[in-house]
C-alpha cells in the first residue's frame with residue numbers, strides 16, 4: 001500500500017539514516033536519540049493520522065493506488081476543499097508548530113508533476129522526471145526536506161562572486177549520467193527526512209556565472225556525500241511535560257554540505273537556465289499549493305494561541321479587564337483573517353494552464369505576507385497575559401520532589417488546581433518564551449523567504465491598476481466639479 005503508517009516511516013528512517021551531525025556527534029538512530037526521537041515520532045504519528053481519517057487524508061491517484069492526499073494533483077473544486085481539510089488536520093495535530101510536516105513539500109512535488117510541461121519546456125527529460133519522481137515519492141509516501149538559500153557569507157555580491165566559488169553548492173562536473181554537486185546550502189529545516197529537494201532560491205542573477213548554481217533536483221537524504229550539520233537543539237530537555245512543544249515538534253535546522261554528491265539525470269528538474277529556475281515556483285504553481293498548506297498551518301497555529309490565551313485568562317481570573325478583551329480580540333481577528341484567506345482561495349480556485357485546480361493566489365499571497373508580521377504580536381500577547389506565570393512554573397521533577405505539598409498550594413489559580421495550571425502555563429512558556437518559542441518566531445518571520453524581498457515581489461507582481469484607475473477617476477471627477485478660477489465646488 002503506497003500510503004505509509006508511522007511504523008513504516010520509522011523503519012525506513014532506521015534503514016536509511018541520513019548523515020546528520022549534532023553537537024559533534026553523528027546521529028545513528030533518530031528514533032531513539034533523546035534530541036531527535038520527539039520529531040521522528042511526531043512524523044510517525046502524522047503518517048498514522050492519515051489512516052485514522054482516510055476519507056479526506058488519503059486519495060486514489062490515476063493508477064488507483066491509495067496515496068497521501070497531500071501528494072494528490074487536484075482537478076476539481078471539491079479536491080481543493082478536501083485538500084484543505086487534510087492540511088488543516090495535519091496542522092492541528094502539531095498546533096501549527098511543525099512548519100515542515102511532510103505535506104508542505106508533498107504539495108510542491110505534486111505541483112511540479114502537475115505542471116511538468118513547464119519543466120519540459122527547458123528539457124523534455126525534466127518534465128518526464130517530474131512525473132516519475134512524483135510517482136516514486138508518492139508511491140513510497142516519502143517525506144522531504146528542502147534547501148534553497150546559499151550560505152550567508154557576503155550578501156553584497158552574488159553567489160558566484162564569493163571568495164570561494166564552491167561556497168554555495170554548484171555543479172562541479174556534468175557527466176553523461178548526471179551532475180556532481182559540491183558546496184553548501186543553508187538551510188534545511190527537518191533534516192530528518194527521506195529525501196531532499198534542492199531548488200534554486202529565486203535570487204539568482206541572470207549573469208552567466210550564476211548558471212552552475214541554477215539547478216533543481218530531488219535525491220534521497222541518505223545519498224553518499226550529503227551531510228547535514230544541525231544547530232544546537234532548542235529542545236534541550238526531551239521531557240514532554242516540561243517542554244510540551246519542543247519535545248514533540250523540534251524539527252531542527254541544518255546546513256547542507258554537498259561533498260561531491262552525484263545526482264543522476266533522472267532526478268533533475270531544472271538546470272542552468274537561470275530564468276527558468278527563477279520562475280519555477282510561480283510558473284509550475286508550486287508556490288500556490290505550498291501556500292495553501294501554509295495558510296492551513298497559520299489557521300491551526302493562530303487558533304492554538306487563541307485557545308491557549310483564553311485558558312490562561314480563565315485560569316487566573318483576568319477576564320474582566322478591558323485590555324485583556326482587546327488582546328483576545330486581536331488573537332481572534334488574526335485567526336479569522338487566515339480562515340477568510342483560505343475560504344477566498346478555495347472559492348476562487350480555477351484550473352490552471354496545465355489542467356490542475358489551483359486555489360486563488362491573491363488571498364494566499366496576502367496571507368503569507370501578513371503572517372510573518374502578525375505572529376510576533378500573537379506571541380507577545382501570550383507573554384503579556386501570562387506575565388510572571390510563564391517563568392514561575394516548576395518542572396516535572398519538582399512535582400514529586402521535597403516541595404510537592406507547597407507546589408499544590410502555591411501554584412493553584414482562580415479556577416485551576418496546581419496540577420492543571422502548571423502544564424497549561426508550561427505550554428504557554430514553550431509557545432512564547434522558551435528557546436523553542438524564539439526559534440518559532442524567527443521561523444515564522446523567514447518562513448517563505450525574507451519578508452522585505454517578498455513585499456518587493458508582491459508589489460512587482462500585483463500592480464494595483466484597478467485601485468489607481470479608481471483614484472484617477474475621482475481626480476477627474478474632482479476637476480469637473482470645480483470652478484477653474486476659484487477652486488470652489490460648482491453645485
Ligand SMILES: Cc1cc2nc3c(=O)[nH]c(=O)nc-3n(C[C@H](O)[C@H](O)[C@H](O)COP(=O)(O)OP(=O)(O)OC[C@H]3O[C@@H](n4cnc5c(N)ncnc54)[C@H](O)[C@@H]3O)c2cc1C
Pocket residue numbers: 100146147148149152155186187188189190253439442443446447448449450452453
Ligand atoms: C528558522 C528558519 C528555518 C528555515 N528553514 C528553511 C528551509 O527549510 N529551507 C530553506 O531553503 N530555507 C530555510 N530558511 C531560510 C530562509 O528562506 C531565509 O532565512 C530567508 O530566505 C532569508 O535569507 P537569509 O536567511 O539568507 O537572509 P539574508 O539574505 O542573509 O538577509 C540578512 C538580512 O539582510 C537583508 N538583506 C539581504 N539581502 C538583501 C537584499 N538583496 N535586499 C534587501 N535586504 C536584504 C535581509 O532583509 C535581512 O534582514 C529558514 C530560515 C530560518 C530562520
